[in-house]
Amino acid sequence: MQRRARVVLSAIGAMIAALGAVPPAQAKILAQWVQLGPDGTAIVRAIADGACPSVIFDGAAVPMNLRAAPGQAFGNVKPAQFPVHGCEVVAPPGAIAAMLDGRPLPLPRPNPRRIVVFGDTGCRLKTGDPWQACNDPNAWPFAKIAALAAAARPDLVIHVGDYEYREDPCPPGNAGCAGSPAGYGWAPWNADFFAPAAPLFAAAPWIMVRGNHKDCSRAGEGWFRFLDPSPMEQDCRDLTGDYVVRLGHFGIVVVDSAKVKDGAGPDSEQVPILRRQMRDVLAKIPTNAWLATHKPVNAMLAKPGDPQANIVSNKVLQAALGADMPASVRLYVAGHIHFFQAVDFGGARPPQLVVGTGGDNLEPMPSASVAGADINGRIADRAVTYSGFAYMVWDRLEPATWAGTLFDSNGKPIDRCRLADRLLSCGS
Numbered sequence: 079m080q081r082r083a084r085v086v087l088s089a090i091g092a093m094i095a096a097l098g099a100v101p102p103a104q105a106k107i108l109a110q111w112v113q114l115g116p117d118g119t120a121i122v123r124a125i126a127d128g129a130c131p132s133v134i135f136d137g138a139a140v141p142m143n144l145r146a147a148p149g150q151a152f153g154n155v156k157p158a159q160f161p162v163h164g165c166e167v168v169a170p171p172g173a174i175a176a177m178l179d180g181r182p183l184p185l186p187r188p189n190p191r192r193i194v195v196f197g198d199t200g201c202r203l204k205t206g207d208p209w210q211a212c213n214d215p216n217a218w219p220f221a222k223i224a225a226l227a228a229a230a231r232p233d234l235v236i237h238v239g240d241y242e243y244r245e246d247p248c249p250p251g252n253a254g255c256a257g258s259p260a261g262y263g264w265a266p267w268n269a270d271f272f273a274p275a276a277p278l279f280a281a282a283p284w285i286m287v288r289g290n291h292k293d294c295s296r297a298g299e300g301w302f303r304f305l306d307p308s309p310m311e312q313d314c315r316d317l318t319g320d321y322v323v324r325l326g327h328f329g330i331v332v333v334d335s336a337k338v339k340d341g342a343g344p345d346s347e348q349v350p351i352l353r354r355q356m357r358d359v360l361a362k363i364p365t366n367a368w369l370a371t372h373k374p375v376n377a378m379l380a381k382p383g384d385p386q387a388n389i390v391s392n393k394v395l396q397a398a399l400g401a402d403m404p405a406s407v408r409l410y411v412a413g414h415i416h417f418f419q420a421v422d423f424g425g426a427r428p429p430q431l432v433v434g435t436g437g438d439n440l441e442p443m444p445s446a447s448v449a450g451a452d453i454n455g456r457i458a459d460r461a462v463t464y465s466g467f468a469y470m471v472w473d474r475l476e477p478a479t480w481a482g483t484l485f486d487s488n489g490k491p492i493d494r495c496r497l498a499d500r501l502l503s504c505g506s
Contacts (some may be wrong), residue, residue, distance in 0.1 A: 188326025197413030211254025239289025
């Protein structure tokens with residue numbers, strides 16, 4: 079009887095000790111996604127309100143590393159508040175399955191067969207610009223677009239840049255944006271991007287392109303804390319260079335054009351910098367690739383102040399990249415201009431696709447014809463432009479042949495395209 083009592087007391091003591099050893103509640107995960115970086119790396123990223131969690135790769139727990147601590151000093155940027163932890167861990171090569179916070183993470187697949195493309199997704203709150211109704215899902219449809227794109231079950235998402243536009247406080251009495259956070263810190267970043275992107279984060283890995291609103295004079299801190307694929311730095315810097323995302327025999331060349339000057343010419347001092355950065359990665363480009371950059375290399379838009387004239391975007395990028403671009407690069411993908419545009423050059427250079435239609439205030443279409451126009455020294459054989467909220471889904475038919483569908487913000491097909499090698503045709 080005494081022995082039994084001792085056993086019971088011992089068991090009770092063990093339970094009390096175990097209860098005392100229960101770890102504190104895990105930090106809340108505010109956002110989680112998989113981001114593709116250079117040389118085949120897949121990076122699991124998370125934002126938490128406490129210590130960084132662990133990711134379960136193929137049944138084994140791997141602790142995430144702290145990328146950016148709350149209030150961590152970061153130089154050469156606008157003041158902003160980030161009371162959250164930025165966390166990251168590189169997925170082990172060959173990992174098949176990953177879980178974070180009880181939810182599966184979409185690891186990359188080689189040779190993706192379905193790719194979603196869009197950009198310029200934030201809601202425009204800026205003194206001097208038309209105030210966008212962030213509270214109206216039709217006036218700012220990014221949440222709808224993200225959910226619809228997730229339902230398409232893509233293998234890859236390419237965001238061509240510009241995620242957070244809520245720079246200035248909503249004017250008093252404006253119901254369309256009432257209650258919106260503003261500035262460059264965590265609250266506007268979350269409202270503009272992380273919260274509405276959640277369904278699409280769960281559907282596929284992403285390639286994140288840096289946009290001009292993420293340069294060091296604006297929301298650069300959030301870019302480096304959360305989205306830049308390289309290790310966290312101590313200070314914000316622009317023109318950070320290029321890298322190649324490799325997915326089997328297919329690749330995406332990613333160019334940081336956030337600070338490339340829109341109005342400069344081919345003699346700009348930026349040309350040799352950008353040319354050198356491209357030459358650093360030329361040997362890594364696979365035999366079938368696209369190039370993703372925020373600012374278009376060869377697009378055309380209406381001239382500000384003169385709607386009857388067009389101007390070229392961007393002369394600096396074409397001067398820097400054009401001469402060295404290998405034949406394996408079949409398409410330029412960009413945003414920055416808030417409309418859809420597809421420009422084909424008859425195979426003489428990669429065609430240009432612009433999908434800056436993800437949610438921010440739209441821009442008018444060029445009034446003059448783009449087809450037949452001289453764009454950076456080449457005549458555009460064919461061109462299609464559409465001004466409306468939209469996202470694009472590309473399906474691979476053959477290694478270098480793709481069928482693309484442009485969907486509006488309600489999921490209705492509005493245009494169809496075909497990319498065969500370097501020939502792009504749109505118009506259904």
